[in-house]
Amino acid sequence: MTVALKPGSPAASGCLDAPILRERGQREVFCGLTGIIWLHRKIQDAFFLIVGSRTCAHLMQSAAGVMIFAEPRFATAIIEDRDLAGLSDANDELDRVVERLLARRPDIKLLFLVGSCPSEVIKLDLSRAAARLSQRYTPDVRILNYSGSGIETTFTQGEDNCLASLVPTLPEADADTPSLLVAGTIADVVEDQLCRLFEGLGMPAPAFLPARRAGDQPRVGPGTRFLLAQPYLPETARLLEARGATRLAAPFPLGADGTTEWLRAAADAFGVSEERFQAVTERPRARAVAALQHHRAALEGRSIFFFPDSQLEIPLARFLSQELGMRPVEVGTPYLHRGIMDPELALLPHGTRLSEGQDVDRQLARCRADAPDLVVCGLGLANPLEAEGMATKWSIELVFTPVQGYEQAGDLAGLFSRPLDRRTRLEV
């Protein structure tokens, strides 16, 4: 795989051979259940039933904030004392809860039974439950299962498991027709922009995983080439490959350069000429670069420290250093998948400290010692660090905002410049 490097880039060797600090200790991260918060908005006729404890339900309503009142398509089947007595009992109980749920919501076409820490520790077999219930409700409702538990998954990995559970159910594509698939939840508006770009390149319209409706999930087969729109999808990628699809390696579509390289990987695979590629991408790319300039003054030369959260940290650090001149001090990630991340690591400035996993107290100590200009961290750390005088960018917002593609490059930079801007405005 090759990545077009900007001439004169200081990242000549990047971080491909950089040592990685691997730590184990307290991890201040979300579990994979939180992926439901965006997945249930994306797949419009899917329902997510967590089989878990009151803690899981409490997490979801605390994390979902006000969204929970807009008749959300998620809920928790709370395990009670008597369910712990015997497993056969728990299966009957689950059937009853699903029956009540589906009776209330006849609009649901796809039901995910989502495993949690308690359901996994008591070894409640949700895959068998899903098969059993699927049989009962077919063809009206398909029932799948995946794990969003904290013991198995961190934050965005919940989406990986969810999409991976969908892959074996995708219809088979016609092997002779090459098709393009984009995997990973992205905002509808970004999907539409990408479709226009691919159309301009004369390529087949991409299918998206997940699709907006349960019945419209993409076809997949040996003729399918796929791009990951999100970095946290190794399991989904593995299963797509198992179906014969080919992954197109690329940096992620963050920023003007990231988006260009990502599009180029697809254009190359589909034999699009360089002239046409330039002609189609030139204007939006120039627009993105111009939008980034508005934020350069605030960000250039500033140091930035990433606490692990979503696996978006490395692509974001690459974008901020390559396109805005920021200096990543430490880039923490919950998991580092080399196969997927190598194109990004190659573009990260040499000397960036990389860490995988977490011991939050030790990492905080390093952060204080580094005294970075901006800290990217979760909501449990952001206000305490602000109170210590550090500027923070809370990281969850990066998952809940349209940030991919040319038209969002300026917005993405704005997410990082805003906290710094705010500090210059406040006189109290």
Next chain:
Amino acid sequence: MKLAVWTYEGPPHVGAMRVATAMHGLHYVLHAPQGDTYADLLFTMIERLPHRPPVTYTTFQARDLGSDTAELFKRTLGDAYERFKPQAIMVGASCTAELIQDDPGGLGRTLGLPVPVVPLELPSYQRKENWGASETLYQLVRAFAGANAPEPGTPRPPRDPAARPSCNILGPTALGFRHRDDVDEITLLLQRLGVEVRVTAPRGASPADLARLGEADFNVVLYPETGEATARWLEKTFGQPRTQTVPIGIGATRAFIREVAELAGIDPSAELDREQSRLPWYSRSIDSTYLTGKRVFIFADATHAVAAARVAAHEFGFEVVGVGTYDRSFARDVRAVAEELGTEALITDDYLEVEDRIAELRPELVLGTQMERHIAKRLGIGCAVISAPVHVQDYPARRSPQMGFEGANVLWDTWVHPLMMGLEEHLLGMFRGDFEFHDDAGASHHGAAATARPAEPAPEPEPEQPANDADGPHWSQDADRELRKIPFFVRGKARRNTETFARERGFDTITIETLYDAKAHFAR
């Protein structure tokens, strides 16, 4: 299993966190899987605390389950002590750790730390957040105050006549609804009465402070949900009586003052005479006449539900059409106040049941939690928040207690605000065809963009509840049109009354005559 979209309370270990975070010098080591640190953001975001809660999690993962999670717990506990050097440590398990049965209490003892280690047993699959907070405070007080307890059966020595009477304040925690300002308000009130506050716990107390609880003459229980179990134990152990009245509202605050005065052996008349709340005058001023008999539904934790019901009925002149709580352990108090006010109690933690009851009763105002705010929004009913669970906007920057005389002022403003103002209400009733004042426009002071009245002669939409349901008596067209001339906030009740009236008399069809007959029948 129980299907839950919304839960009024978190798991019990969140209650323990509320106690740990309220105190200082205390650390909590929680055996919990990766991800349970979400609870930190309740404190850093919702309560906006500028520091991390004093909680260390083991955050075990699946790979740890294959090895020794007990060892992980011990290592985490040892590290937490070395790092934070607290006066005392609490150890416990979250729901998942409860299943793997590592016994944090036993492991904590074997480590031989130089500070007290208090084990917490919080059954996550039976109990909830408030119980967890109450039990945690109780265990801490037993551990630290118990050491100073006199021999059982020892009578409490009489107070030195030269010393001022003193009390403790029990119950306020972190993440409590208005606990910060309630404590300030009641501390001031007690000071004016001449009563000294020795220890406020858990909010602001250290383990060393808890050891001094026995010194006070009596206990003030502000929040029975979190403080009563402890107060009972202190009563038994140190012979300290406790207050029974929660001072929310004018009547309750006066009763509280008399109760405190009785316990302290002092004269409350000066404080009662200088009462400074504006609520009594505001409520008597003629502008408030239109509040008379407004139908209000109340749902909250038991303490706030009981208080709000009495205040609504006796201090606002509302009609309480329903009162309920999600907290079963204090259900009796709520049933009692419901009976006292001639209404029915609703004891449930299922929000769908609460929604059904509100839809059925069609009140003009809902006083509830964050959840009821959204039920009310969906049903188009005014609402004010009176109890946890609440979101960030109910941890305000301004001083806004619920308790005491200033608290009554806050209640007044908060509860009246969502109602349509009197004149607007009259005009709506008089001029039903007005193009700006109409049902769908909503209360004008809520900032809703003015929506134009739908062009006549299209029938007014009433999507939630068609006038003719399948098995009820049939509404004639004329009667239906007449019904829609009744202002929207009482229309639901008028419809129900008329249908009941018709059904009781075996009428198949409701005419305009039936509507007015029913109106006369139900008029009081």
